[in-house]
Amino acid sequence: MTELDGVFRREWGxxxxxxxxxSGDLDVAEDAVAEAFAEALRTWPRDGPPERPGAWVISVARNRALDRMRRESTRPRREVEAALDGRWAAMDSAEVHPVRDxxxxxxxxxxxxxxxxxxxxALTLRLISGLTVPQIARALLQSEDAVARRISRAKGKIRGARIPLRVPPLELLPERTPQVLACIYSVFTEGYWSTAGPSAIRDDLCDEGVRLADELCTLVPDSCDAQALSALVLLHDSRRATRVDATGALVPLDEQxxxxxxxxxxTRGLSRLRRAEGAAGTYLPQAVIAAAHATAPTWNDTDWGLICKAYDRVVDLTGSPVAQANRALAIGFRDGYRxxxxxxxxxxxxxxxxxxxSTAAIRADLLRRSGRxxxxxxxxxxxxRLDGSEPARAFLARRLVECGG
Incomplete structure (x- = not known):
C-alpha cells in the first residue's frame, strides 16, 4: 500500500x-508504533485511511503501549493509568522546553x-528515522551484526542504568550537539542518496534533514557547526529535483x-555558509564543496582546485575513506584522470x-572518461556486485553497456 508506506516514512519518527x-521506555515505544502500523495495514485497505494518519498512529500506539504497561506493571491498574494520563497531559502543558520538536x-x-x-x-537512526539495520550499516560502513549489537547494547544501557528519556537542561545541550548534527546529516544523506530500495531519493528524509538542521540552528544560533550543516544540506537539496528524470533514472551532476x-x-544555503565561518568541524569544508558545485555556471566552470582543497580538509579531520575516494575523483578532474x-x-x-x-563506481567513471x-x-x-538502490544499479548498468559490457 503506497499511501501507508508514505505515512510510515513521515510518521514513524x-x-x-x-x-x-x-512511556519512558524505548522498547515499549518502538513495539507499540510497529503494532499501530500493523493495525493500519489490516484496516486501512478496508476502511480507508483516517483524516489525520499521524494522530491515528500515535493514538493506537499509545493504547497498545498502555495495554503492555498495564500487564507488566506490579502496581494497581488504576494507579498506572492515572500516572500515565498525568504524564500525557504534562506533555501538552504550557511549560515549553527549549527543544520544541x-x-x-x-x-x-x-x-x-x-x-x-x-x-x-545507530540508536537514533533506528528510532527516529525508522531506518532498517541494513540501511544503518551501509551508512556507517559497518556490518549488520555490529549495528544490531550496538542498538541492543544502547537500549540495555539506557534500561540498566535507568537513564531518563528526557532532554538535558539548555546549558548542557552543547555537549550533545555534535552527535545530533551527525544524526541529522545521516538522515539527510540516506534520503539524498538512498542506499537501497526502488528510489534513488527519499524525499521524506531529505525534507526531514533540512527541517531538523534549520530547527537546530534556531535552538543553538551561535553554533557555527550547526550553521555549516544547514548550509550543506540546503546546498545539496537545491539540486534534488534534477537528480532523477521523469522515470526516476539517475542524472549525473554534469548532465543536470x-x-x-x-x-x-x-540562497539560504549560501547565507548559512557565511554564518558558519570559523566552524571547526567537517561540515564547513563539505559545504564549501557543495557551494562550489551550486554556484558554477556550467560543469566546465567548476572550481576543482577549491574542491580538492576542501576535500583535503575533510580527510585531515575525519580520515574517512569515502572522502578520500571522492577526493580522488576531484583530483581526476583537476589534474587528469590518471x-x-x-x-x-x-x-x-x-x-x-x-x-x-563507491570506489568501484568512481574507478569506472575515471576509466570511462579516459577512454579505457x-x-x-x-x-x-x-x-x-555490491548493494545499491535500484536506480543506482540501473545507472551503473547503462554505463556498462556504453562501455561495451
Whole structure:
C-alpha cells in the first residue's frame, strides 16, 4: 500500500518520539508504533485511511503501549493509568522546553554521554528515522551484526542504568550537539542518496534533514557547526529535483539542468555558509564543496582546485575513506584522470569500503572518461556486485553497456 508506506516514512519518527517521551521506555515505544502500523495495514485497505494518519498512529500506539504497561506493571491498574494520563497531559502543558520538536528532543536524549557515540548514532537512526539495520550499516560502513549489537547494547544501557528519556537542561545541550548534527546529516544523506530500495531519493528524509538542521540552528544560533550543516544540506537539496528524470533514472551532476536548481534553497544555503565561518568541524569544508558545485555556471566552470582543497580538509579531520575516494575523483578532474586513479589506488584497499560500491563506481567513471572502456566495464561489473538502490544499479548498468559490457 503506497499511501501507508508514505505515512510510515513521515510518521514513524514523530510517533516513536512521542510514545517514548510519554512511556519512558524505548522498547515499549518502538513495539507499540510497529503494532499501530500493523493495525493500519489490516484496516486501512478496508476502511480507508483516517483524516489525520499521524494522530491515528500515535493514538493506537499509545493504547497498545498502555495495554503492555498495564500487564507488566506490579502496581494497581488504576494507579498506572492515572500516572500515565498525568504524564500525557504534562506533555501538552504550557511549560515549553527549549527543544520544541519531538524528534529533535529524542535525538538529544539518545545523545546521552553514557552511550558511546557510534551507539548513539545507530540508536537514533533506528528510532527516529525508522531506518532498517541494513540501511544503518551501509551508512556507517559497518556490518549488520555490529549495528544490531550496538542498538541492543544502547537500549540495555539506557534500561540498566535507568537513564531518563528526557532532554538535558539548555546549558548542557552543547555537549550533545555534535552527535545530533551527525544524526541529522545521516538522515539527510540516506534520503539524498538512498542506499537501497526502488528510489534513488527519499524525499521524506531529505525534507526531514533540512527541517531538523534549520530547527537546530534556531535552538543553538551561535553554533557555527550547526550553521555549516544547514548550509550543506540546503546546498545539496537545491539540486534534488534534477537528480532523477521523469522515470526516476539517475542524472549525473554534469548532465543536470542547472536552470531548474532551487535558487531559494541555494540562497539560504549560501547565507548559512557565511554564518558558519570559523566552524571547526567537517561540515564547513563539505559545504564549501557543495557551494562550489551550486554556484558554477556550467560543469566546465567548476572550481576543482577549491574542491580538492576542501576535500583535503575533510580527510585531515575525519580520515574517512569515502572522502578520500571522492577526493580522488576531484583530483581526476583537476589534474587528469590518471592522477585521479593513482589517488584512488591509495584508498581502494581500505576494508571499510568493502561493502560500498563507491570506489568501484568512481574507478569506472575515471576509466570511462579516459577512454579505457574494457577496464571501465570490469569496474562497473564490480560495482554492480555490491548493494545499491535500484536506480543506482540501473545507472551503473547503462554505463556498462556504453562501455561495451
Amino acid at each position: 514523530p510517533a516513536v518520539a512521542a510514545i517514548a517521551r510519554w 519531538d524528534e529533535l528532543r529524542m535525538m538529544f536524549t539518545c545523545a546521552h554521554p553514557a552511550l558511546e557515540p557510534a551507539s548513539q548514532l 539542468d542547472r536552470a531548474r536548481w532551487d535558487r531559494e534553497r541555494m 592522477a585521479g586513479l593513482r589517488a584512488l589506488d591509495e584508498v581502494s584497499g581500505d576494508p571499510r569500503l568493502a561493502r560500498s560500491s 572502456f574494457t577496464e571501465a566495464a570490469e569496474a562497473y561489473r564490480a560495482a554492480l
